[in-house]
Amino acid sequence: MKLRQLRYFVTIVDAGSFSRAAQVAHVAQPALSQQIADLEEQLGITLLQRSARGVSATAAGERLYVEASAILRRIERLPEVVLGQGEEVEGSVYLGMASSLVSLLGGPIMGACRTALPKVRLKFSSAGSLQLAARIREQTLDLAVLFEGEPFAGCVRVPLFERRLFLVRRASGSVRPGSITFQELAGLPLVLPNPPNITRVVLDRLFVQAGFEPHITAETDLSTGMLAAVQAGVGDGILPLGGTDELPGIFFAQAIEPAVSLTAGIVSSAETPLAAAGEAVRDFIAGFVKKYLADHPVSGVESAAE
Structure with missing residues (x-):
């Protein structure tokens, strides 16, 4: 196995196609394809799968990509390590x-x-x-x-730093001022981040510890999607207060007690x-x-x- 082959393999996975990888690596595409074919033959396994949308790594290729990327980065750092600061x-x-x-x-x-x-x-x-x-x-x-x-x-x-999470709701006369307890979230329709998401991981753990299952009306990947769902009346969101500062008057944020922070x-x-x-x-x-x-x-x- 040659270092050049690993470098070409990582470049192909990053680029998503042989043609783009050939441009990045400044090598002819047939030569690039031959290097990968040789690498697959040496390892006895298929590393890349080709489709109309491009090239992606197989399960074995993903494992090689992780290891090869780490090896190449360590080699890149060798001059710095040898020469010192x-x-x-x-x-x-x-x-x-x-x-x-x-x-x-x-x-x-x-x-x-x-x-x-x-x-x-x-x-x-x-x-x-x-x-x-x-x-x-x-x-x-x-x-x-x-x-x-x-x-x-x-x-x-x-x-x-610590960033506190708040319950974000549509501003209306029915929303009482002040904080809200974590237990009171059990009775509310909630819009939460899609898993896997660190905020969702923290909230799910706290829901289990508090002994209740939340009423989730929608899930979204982005805070903008959460705010749109809250504004549409789908439910209340849980997110950092700073994300609503640009929309005063539209949303009302309540502190959750005890504090929930990341x-x-x-x-x-x-x-x-x-x-x-x-x-x-x-x-x-x-x-x-x-x-x-x-x-x-x-x-x-x-x-x-x-």
């Missing part, structure tokens, strides 16, 4: 961020990091918190800024130490986020316990 940190860092945090922190973090660490190149991606935690464990990401209900297994974290943190693998560039980015983000939120307060966001 000089006067100025440099290298590439694969950074993931929870989709629900991108609009709040994505731009500020990338801009400030570029200024503070000019020789560090961030390779940025976004996904759900559960998906990002899996990628940290698979070592296809160096760092991820995400939400946790409880610490993810296989990850170490630096807590950044912890935002920056996590890395518990098994593989970060290289110097990864450590620098982690430490920079930890300090930057706390200062940024102090200067730009967000509803329902509080400092996290260390």
Whole structure:
């Protein structure tokens, strides 16, 4: 098995087609196809399945993709590890961020990091918190800024802040002011996030602990879909209060007691130490986020316990 074959294989899976992968890898498509055919013959298994929509990995191919990606990233980091940390940190860092945090922190973090660490190149991606935690464990990401209900297994974290969840309802004269107890949610029609979703994981656990099954009238992937369902009278949503700040008067948010919060943190693998560039980015983000939120307060966001 050759390193070149692994690199081509990962490129094909990322690109979703042989033709696009050939352009990215700057190699003729027949030569690319031959390398993959040789790799499949060596392993004695089919790694890629072809269809009219492109190319995707088989189950065995998915496993190889995870391992090959981790190997290639480690090789990419070798110069940084060998040379050590000089006067100025440099290298590439694969950074993931929870989709629900991108609009709040994505731009500020990338801009400030570029200024503070000019020789560090961030390779940025976004996904759900559960998906990002899996990628940290698979070592296809160096760092991820995400939400946790409880610490993810296989990850170490630096807590950044707590973000409280609120019951969001249509504004009307029938909605009483003040907070609402978690037990009172049992009698309400609820619009909740589709699983798998970290907010849903936390809520489902709390429903079980409270001893009742929620009345779920709808499920949605996005907070915008939840707000649309709430506005249409489908039910009440549970989400961060900050997501409704741009729609005053349309929605009414009630604090849930006792407080239901998610912890935002920056996590890395518990098994593989970060290289110097990864450590620098982690430490920079930890300090930057706390200062940024102090200067730009967000509803329902509080400092996290260390």
